[in-house]
Amino acid sequence: MKKPANYIFPLALIFAGGLLPVFLGAYPQAVARSVFTFMALAISWDMLLRSGQISFGIAGFFGLGSYTAIILSVRAGVAPVVAMLSAAAFAALVAFLLGFLVLRLRSTYFSITTLALGEIFKVIIHNWSSFTGGPEGLVLPQVVFGGKSSSLYWLSYAILLFAVGASVLFEKSKMHFSLTAIRNNEIAARTSGINIFANLLIAFTASSLIQGLVGGVHVMSYGFAMPDTAFDANYTLLPLAMALLGGIHSTWGPIIGALLLGVISEYLKLMIPYGHLLVYGLIIILVILFMPRGIYGxxxxxxxKRNG
Amino acid sequence: MLKIQGLECGYGRMRVIEGVNLEVGAESVGLFGPNGAGKTTLIGAVMGINKPWGGSIEFDGKRIENTDTHFMARMGVALVPQERELFPGMSVDDNLMLGAAYIPHARDKSDEQLEKVFSLFPILRERRKQLAGTMSGGQQRMVAIARALMSNPKLLILDEPSLGLQPSIVAEVFEVLKELKKTVSILVTEQNVRESLRSIDRGYVLENGKIVIEDSAEGLKTNPYVLKSYLGL
Known part of the structure; x- marks a missing residue:
């Protein structure tokens, strides 16, 4: 049985996170929003990784969500909340349909294909100028909440909590069993009665839904989208690095990783402009060499060990 | 229970199984043959791991060609694959519980079934918390068999259960199969004909994708071809 103490720490953390804007100025809040964005992406990536499938398509679904939200806002004038929810729904729908193709692939082939998908989304948006704004992108007449810093903070915090909730649900439900079994051994999983394709499809759709939602919220908070920024490779690489640093196959791992790398990179950016990426890369190499299971591992x- | 008729099967353009008829009733049946005879391919066709080209497969009176593997498991066919196909990163307990968790008719009786499995393989009770991947080859084979039994199958299929095991463990595995056949139908492929003949009722010899001999265990023991080719006498 779980002791109540096991719930107190996470609940206190959630509460403290919500209170931060009361104490922090606009700049730390902006840093925190960026950390939350990457944290949610890292968690969503890990949710699929638990089945053994390494996706490089985070930026693809993030960008797809971004463009869904901004196109609906600019071209159809829908309410921001509808735009953001549509971003999640559209990314999930695309993942669900493409899942029938890409989830037949495994290991490197799956990874490369997800990377290619992101590029395909980008190329389509880049060239469909009349609808998507082409290379110059689209600009919102106004960002949500009139750009009020604390409101934007709470919005991105709510999205983060949603991602955490989904990940915990995956961890505590039978899904955890299925995904771990698939990662361990597909033949054994199949002969144990696990429907591999259905489980992978759920995981792929859920993780893409979160990525689309994060993209939609991001674009509504910053007010513009261009193919090169919405599909920036950093949206794939940073969450990946954060999850690896913090520890994969868990919810805590990506949280710890994103918090550390996010804050460190912001600090380094101030200390050594442009040199921060070098230090960043060094940290990742060292961690993978000496802590293959990450910090949480x-x-x-x-x-x-302590509990025997 | 299991009835295979005129089965054709292969990979790419290569035909591996050519018109095989095979039946398993409430009994223990052996399928013997050298490497490359098509034993694993035949089992794969039954389990829906590879698709048959032609012929029919019936289980409990239902046609099952092209049924997905996980449905076969839920219908009551458990497979112990050739390689030690278990979940290496999970504990013995989790491996066993996974055997029952996705099978509707086994889920509710999993505690009962666990006791049965532990009485067959007492060593597993002692190793419940150990990661399956860190066990010896023989113990891993026991986990794989135990996991299959957790699904409370009507038909248990084992693909070369003696492969790569030391003789004393092989004998132990076949003792267990002898005990099991009282309650579950068994289809076992083997190259180790001498050991397995003691635990089966009937057997088939498969060579180059065709059944060349079909006889009772007693008949196989005295068949001159089997004696010469498989028992080295």
Whole structure:
């Protein structure tokens, strides 16, 4: 049985996160929003990774969500909340349909194909100028909440909590069993009665839904989208690095990783402009060499050692 | 229970199984043959792992060609694959529970079934918390068989259960199969004919994709071809 103490820490953390804008100025709030964005993406990436499938398509679905939201706002004038929810729904729908093709692939072939998907989305949006604004992109007449810093903070915090909730649901439900079994051994999973395709499709759709939602919220908060920024490779690479640093196959791992890398990179940006990426890369290499299970993996190992 | 008629099967353009007829009733049946005879392909066709080219497969009176593997498992056919196909990163307990978790008719009885499995393989009770991937080859084979049994199958299929195991463990595995056949139908492929003949009722010899001999265990033991080719006498 779980002790109540196991719930107190996460609940306190959630509460503290919500209170931050009361104490922090606009700049730290903006940093926090960026950290939350990447954190939610890192968590969504890990949700699929638990089945053993490495997706490089985060930026693709993020960008797809961004453009869904901004096109609906600019061309159809829908309410921001509708635009953001549509971003999630459209990314999920595209993932669901494409899942029938790409989820037949495994390992490197799956990864490369997801990378290509993102590029295909980008090329379509880049060239469909009359509808998408082409290379110059689209600009919103006004960002949500009139750009009020604390409101934008709470919005991105709510999205983060949604991603965390989805990930915890995956961890606590039978989904966890299915995905771990598929990652461990597909033949054994199939002969145990697990419908591999259905489980992968759910995981792929759910993780893409979160990525689309984060993209939609991001674009509504910043007010513009261009193919090169909405599909920036950093939206794939940074969440990946964060999850690896924090520890994969868990919810805590990506949270810890995103918090550390997000804050460190912001600090380094101020200390050594343009040099921060170098330090960033070094951290990632060192972690993978010496902490292959990430920080949370190390914590878990120490804890199980202490408990015998 | 299982009835295969005129089965044709292969990969790409290569025909591996050529018109095989095979039946398993409430009994234990052996399928013998050298490497490359098509034993694993035949089992794969039954389990829906590879698609048959022609012929028919019936289980409990229902046609099952092209049924997905996970449905076969839920229908009551459990497979112990040739390689030690288990979940190496999970504990023995989790491996076993996974065997029952997705099978509707086994889920509710999993505690009962777990006791049965532990009485067959007492070592697994001692190793419940150990990661399956860190166990010895023989123990992993036991986990794989135990996991299959957790699904409370009507038909248990084992693909070369003796492969790569030391003789004492092989004998133990076949002792267990002898015990099991009282309650579940068994189809077992083997190259180790000598050991397995003691635990089966009937057997087939498969060579180059065709059944060349079909006989009772007693008949196979005295068949001159089997004696010469498989028992080295």
């Amino acid at each position: 190390l914590i878990k190992k120490e804890r199980s």
